[in-house]
Amino acid sequence: MSQTPRHSAERSVPTSADVARLAGVSRATVSYVLNNTSAVRISEPTRRRVREAAEELGYVPHAAARTLRAGHTRIVLLPTAHIPVGPLYSRFISELQWALRRLDYTVVQYGSLGLDGDAAARAWAELRPVAVLSLGEIALTAQNVEVLKRSGAKAVITLGPQHVEGAHSLVMDQREVGVRAAEHLLERGRRRIGVVVPEEQGLDLFSAPRLAGVRQVAEPAGATVLPVPLAYEEEAADALAARWRGLGLDAVYAYNDEYAMLLMRSLQDAGIAVPDETAVIGADDLLLGRLLRPRLSTVRIDMVTGQLLAELVDRAVRDPTGVPERHDLMGAEVVRREST
Amino acid sequence: MSQTPRHSAERSVPTSADVARLAGVSRATVSYVLNNTSAVRISEPTRRRVREAAEELGYVPHAAARTLRAGHTRIVLLPTAHIPVGPLYSRFISELQWALRRLDYTVVQYGSLGLDGDAAARAWAELRPVAVLSLGEIALTAQNVEVLKRSGAKAVITLGPQHVEGAHSLVMDQREVGVRAAEHLLERGRRRIGVVVPEEQGLDLFSAPRLAGVRQVAEPAGATVLPVPLAYEEEAADALAARWRGLGLDAVYAYNDEYAMLLMRSLQDAGIAVPDETAVIGADDLLLGRLLRPRLSTVRIDMVTGQLLAELVDRAVRDPTGVPERHDLMGAEVVRREST
DNA sequence: TTGAAAGCGCTACCAC
């Protein structure tokens, strides 16, 4: 009875044994045929019978069983959390996935929202990924890296503000963005610089170092730096603009172009001239920033390409004993337009 | 020799047998303790020994082995392709992930870029997900659904323009967006309506039905509809604006707010008055659209909430025999501002 | 309260 097929919903999932039975061969043969094992020659008629049987049953191999047998996976794990990401970043992710797939890896994005570092690392380790690529949404500790490696990960790669012990690190020091913005504003003769700090969750990983970067440049030069919290809402921006003159600022680095556009509009509506009274600069070089009047100055950030990163992953997997590479790859450059 | 621990990199991955050995108990006991199996009482000292041993070895259970044994997973598969998605969508995804995790599912985003429907369905089926949630980036056929169900998926849910046989469908008819935009423009007395069709890849899944929606309303009313291809670049918009008057349009539905902002700027720069000479409407109700002058009119789209969708998934998984639900849930509403 | 052992589906070694 347990073998009686009924509704397709009830019929149990076909295994390679079912295929073998239907084709009248052994499971070994099925495996050889379906995997095109070159070490073994199977006659063409047999191959056909096997393929047809597989087709008829709708056979799909069981990844978990294969993994267990093989002792390793080709999973590259990409932990994600909730970060309101821009178009640059999502394009980068696609590019990366595509490049990794070409190298025959399976990219799995694993949502880790609401897990702390330890729990997250354990959850990832359960999947036995061959590599973990942490893009900075979740901060990894050296201990987490150790857990992952112990679970068989050949490579742990972090893309973030600092080097992590034991991991290949792509150090993207976000301070650089703040540094560039501040240098530019100083050069334009500004001396009292506001720095927008988004109130939205999850962005402090980026905003804090950027603020630090501004400070690092501005304060030694005798300029004042004032952090300005701002929620991404029209009302919040209007409220800020209303008390703007009281702040006595002559420039603002607005975290990124979206916040900059928001703030600039409110400033203009409040009668504050940009850039004459207050210079405004954003970051990310969004197309939309170019559409404003005055056109928005910005800090363009050079992202590493997905292709490049995929190659690094592959290299690290192939040579796990290799010395952790450490690249400093934050390139940031001011694009001056009309708002500064 | 094969058991001699050396560098941590070389030491083989600890299994529950290793934990058992170290704790001086059987593998069964280890399993009981680590899974808090309530059907079995284990003495407190034993529990402690087991936990300590696991901790010391850095033991992490092997998901594939557990899956194989259990015969099913708790994976909800979320296929993704490259679609340049907006902030609404990515927030929705986070929300969904979070809600699903609370229901004890493991959300796996699986990049399927460059796979056709059949190959993709097979690849997904290998993971034996308990549910597949196709958010419309990849069009599923009834056949694909069948493959997935045969591989044990209890629920296949699609969010897209049309119902898919065998799947629970959340029908989001994108035509609705075009319909609303067109109705509004007609109401404002416009009779020659341009419809921006993005040249970017992957967007036609959305743009085609939206265009159809405009036609559906405008043509019976005696208005003209003209598709206008546009790449998301400043130069392309400028070029289009330069030949705008030749098109003889008095209104344009610009696909979404981003394209609308781009085009509106170029139109204004070309001396075309908005809305007097040409009305412009977008879609998505982005914050940035409110910042333009004139403020951008838009079609606000009501997204289903992640919470709601997670509950639907859970319901479908618990009762796989249930009749496929079919919800029509595209709510779209015009937000009139100043550009129309 | 604990242990022995079967078996999930697959691949690869070895024998025929």
Added chain:
DNA sequence: GTGGTAGCGCTTTCAA
């Protein structure tokens, strides 16, 4: 060329 079969790591039934 093809088949038999061990064993990957885990959970769970049954026995002690």
